[in-house]
Amino acid sequence: MKNTKYSVLCLAILAGLAGCSDDETIINTDSGYAPVVTEGKTLTNTPDIVVKSQNEVDELTITIGATSDLHGRIFGYDYALDAVDADAGLTRIATLLQNEKAKNPNMILIDIGDTVQGNSAQLFNDDPTHPVVSTLNALEFDLWVPGNHEFNFERSFIDRNLNHFNGAVVSSNIKWEENSANYIRAFQIFEIDGAKVAIVGVTPSNVPNWEASAPGHFAGLKFEEELASTRAAVDELIEKYSPDVIIGAFHIGRDSDAGAGVHMIAAEMADKFDVILAGHEHATYIESIKKSSGDDVTSTDISVDGADTVENKEVSGEYNESNRAQSVKIIEPGKWGWALAKAEIQLKKNTSGKWEMVDTTLSNVTTDGVAEDEGISAQFQYVDDISKEDAQTVLGTVTGDFTPGTGADEAIHEDYNNEAGRLYSTIHTAKVIDTPLMDFINQIQIEKSKAVVSAASLFSDSSNLVDGQEYAKKDSTNLYKYDNTLIGINMTGANLKRYMEWSYTYFNTYKEGDLTVSFVKGSKAYMYDQFDGKIQFEVDLTGDAFAMDENNQITNEGNRINIIEIDGKPFDADASYKVALNSYRWGSNVKKFGWATDADVYYDSVNEAVYAIRDMLTEHVELNQGVNAADFTNPNWEFVQYQANGAITQLRTDGAEGEALWNRLINQEICVQIDPDNPKYPGILDSLNVNDANSYFVNPNAGDSDPVKVYQGCSL
Template structure:
């Protein structure tokens, strides 16, 4: 009997694998395949004991998207150019190929921000991205962190305009009511699918003012409560979380790995937020997937379920990622959203001034290394000049958000301000001391890898995002990259040459993200218990808008519609020295693609390793 049973088990396992291959997916990676296979065998044997070799099976397909970031059509409104790398319209076409009668469609948020789509925020009309979500008939949508950028009224309107189940179970409004459900249960093809949705708790860092009257709770605690309360009510448990895999800022339970370690009941987890492609990996028995940004990819998860008493249990699961770049835009969706496309293009192309002379940032000597991050440029000086002008502060700090950001001689269009300042940040004024400034600057200077003998290029720390390298105006300073992080800022003086003293006090202009995430809360810059900078004013000149709108107003009204490149060269990088001939050889070989500069594993930080003398061909 045992021999016969073993044969049946082997046959059943082969059938399950065949189903996975037929679905075109790849089996998820697991740290312990042996343990997983043993568990699967035990599961199958238990199932056969109850139902026999002819157990009833069903299939369920889940398609997951996230971080669509305003890309409703294949057009980059900031660049004012076609961009077919991905869009919701292309996704719509692809879904017609991949959607089946037993398919559920989920999205994990960050929907209405970026790609110029913020011009539609606050209008009475339904945001075009939300219209697209409704047109594609999503089943579930979880709120993302960027939805909170515009205030709670916008969050509530977005949720109200959606025609699918909306989730966000760890955010409570000023009345103590959840802004959205924590879970929903959907029946599909006779299968009960429970879906839980949470957003990263770090929204309190980025949008603390917008969330001042709200309560953001621990997503693990909320998840555990929900799972315990719905026990026995579902066959499949899916997480749609606006969180990456790893914790951020060392905040416990801000990554799905922490959730899954404590909640092994999940069958599938759709992670997001980090814009990192995860085709399928297993964490504590749960299949985890993640997509990149702007509808460039979507996840296809295929589940095979077996009859198990009065319900079903997952017997096999596979996943794969699909790119949308090779799909044409769906003409029906293009037609539906055509008026918004026209509105965005007209707004983006309105002329607000003129740039005379040269471009704001010099041409990159090496394509992968933005000049605006290794030397002072008129580009960053313009942003800092704007922030200094409107706040009246003594010091300002700004970052390069986009590697290709620049402005060229000729007419300045409104979209050009979005190109040089990607995010919809507002302007804050803080009060700090010289000691606090030095600590802030040292934190920023961690962006660079320590220069080593034999290096022929300056490289960036793969663990630091480009938008976390701030460049400062109102002071003179040097960054010595031969020193270890924490000891790099040298010759820090005021413009008249006077050293910046620890007890000096002054105002500094920064954006709301930097203020809320790093300067007004302990964490990466200041330790718990340290005195923090003080908030002086939020949303400076908010009647005009955020930093991007202030740049436009500065060009049009302060500079009377005409600017020219102005760079005061108040900072520089020191501590590097290389052989000039070998350096030229390295530059040539990089241009000829004979050697390459790597980027970080998640693709979000460029130039993470220096080219060395040993790398030369």
């Protein structure tokens, strides 16, 4: 303890946010399964103290391993891309564990959430136990912290799977509304050779906002603020158990859009926690946070330079009894089973027989080059077989190119490079010009909701549809990877413009000499909506960006958007317009910001036979035996800078420095600067600029015959 005051299946086409029930108010009734959770009672799978071993020793190394954000990856295979992930999957984690458990048989294994959603995992939502949970059980995981995506389905789904997990299920901030009792345990105590280890879980408090359109997903539950809940849990466990080590297992990012992030909790409670294992961000890092309060957070990267998998002990120093109250170390293992985060905690008994800290060492043990475990692979081969068969089901043929120039990259006109994990320029053409690719989503949303205006995001840079290709079910998943449903709302013109201004804050302000756009630091692709339908508008990136304060009060209305007309009439800020948007955007932003209320909802696809937007795309292709770009060509918007006489267009064809630099990017001779702190959504941080030599760098692998090496040159 730290120095304290106390020392098979729904049909795939129907699998979406609401599980297999159309009635979101029903709890614990999907597929006829009996309720496994008693309302108002804490779901408990394990004894108060789980004893791992009882040897008499004076020195001890406690080893903790953790995965996070598996998103359905039992196997290292991306079913939407129909491609192997050579450094992913629980089958590879299983191989690592053979070696780790041979050295540390009492290793505590944790999964930190976002486990059973994604990568065709919804195909198995009606199984008594989801196969990903069965895989965790087969690998003898000790503890599971549910992430936000565990609540993408009706609550009975997560009830059942938490109950069927063989280890502890832990989160300190999920409570019953009726009596504020814990939904699952706030923490779990483990005992290894007499040393007590407490593990505290946290789930994002923003779940009710993210799932606002489907309250049945968290029916009867409330999600309390992360820091306060963590404090209360730690105070309780110290009073009851006086643990020798306290560990955090937090499914939250370092910084948070809502509630407390890992950095804030770590800084406020560095004197309580010894190690924090994190998830949610899909990032890979090892950091140290000093004890502080408020917004005064000091974070230090303590990984080896150029190898963020290993702690640099020369930087971090020894973490022992004399200084353990001054800081806490944090580690995150990335996504999809890319690595096993490992914390090695050395303890030694003092002369009084009390355990004291000697040191901690963190590392991310990667699965790159690791073979898949044959036993686990064989046991769950049916999951791989069913997922591939479903994903590869051909529905029709693509007619016409859905992005101009065939390839998605706006500079080199090549599609997403799976091995490199990115577009070369990181700028998808469909993000900067009006394309049939985005109109396909928006027009289907308009058709279903009868809206005048529709909003949708390009979730993945790997999305594209090319003339002549077969359209398989996986293409719908690749284009629309989330399980969102569709909402139709009545919205005032003034609030529609605010929504549009907010969306285009995704982009940095244009500077003279820019040859490309660039994305705001830390921006997320799913937070940028494009608007289609009977609306004509322009976007000028020289204008002020919309801004809000931490209380969601508008501090700058923004002036990037010029709405010319809607439904054939001049734009009217006082008029009411029918707008289609996904359930996430509705709950997390539009409703939260007060731009519409529940009374404004006139359509909700959860009441339809096909209610997930992704499945609406699949339905259209199946009914029409394909999809034609000509049917989804509605040029209704453009960036001023991309117009024929726009600054970017003119500079790219100036016959001088601008055109020369643009051609160097096209020829992959130079690389753009990528946001280093946004691995989940790699994007250009600074626009390629003819006046700024720091906006790019020379590609050392330019001209290499291996395309992957050319891409890798931009990552060196």
